[in-house]
Amino acid sequence: MTVTRAVPFFDASRIPDDLAPIAVRPSPMLPGDWRSMRPVVARDKCVKCAVCWLYCPVQCIVERAAWFDVNYATCKGCGICAQECPQRAISMVPEGA
Numbered sequence: 001m002t003v004t005r006a007v008p009f010f011d012a013s014r015i016p017d018d019l020a021p022i023a024v025r026p027s028p029m030l031p032g033d034w035r036s037m038r039p040v041v042a043r044d045k046c047v048k049c050a051v052c053w054l055y056c057p058v059q060c061i062v063e064r065a066a067w068f069d070v071n072y073a074t075c076k077g078c079g080i081c082a083q084e085c086p087q088r089a090i091s092m093v094p095e096g097a
């Protein structure tokens with residue numbers, strides 16, 4: 001089945017070229033480049049309920065064979081997964097610690 005869009009995708013060629021550079025050039029940085037805290041999953045506590053996967057706003061929870069883990073490239077360190085984990089299996093630790 002072919003899906004047609006009533007509104008075309010965003011067309012970057014229509015952006016005026018006199019705007020501030022930050023408005024027209026996407027940053028190559030990922031959240032893992034600026035995050036201040038990171039979630040660490042205690043594998044022995046995780047029961048694979050997927051609540052963290054459900055609540056993560058950027059969908060960076062990844063399933064492993066025996067636990068759920070975090071894609072640290074895209075995790076922004078918001079801590080929602082740690083707040084919502086019913087097993088208290090996720091701890092937020094400072095980056096660099």
Ligand code: SF4
Pocket residue numbers: 041045046047048049050051052053067068084085086087088089090
């Ligand atoms: S919410 Fe907690 S127990 Fe459930 S899958 Fe995520 S880390 Fe594991």
Ligand code: SF4
Pocket residue numbers: 038039055056057058059060061070074075076077078079080081082
């Ligand atoms: S800290 Fe936030 S972004 Fe990172 S895995 Fe948890 S909910 Fe997702």
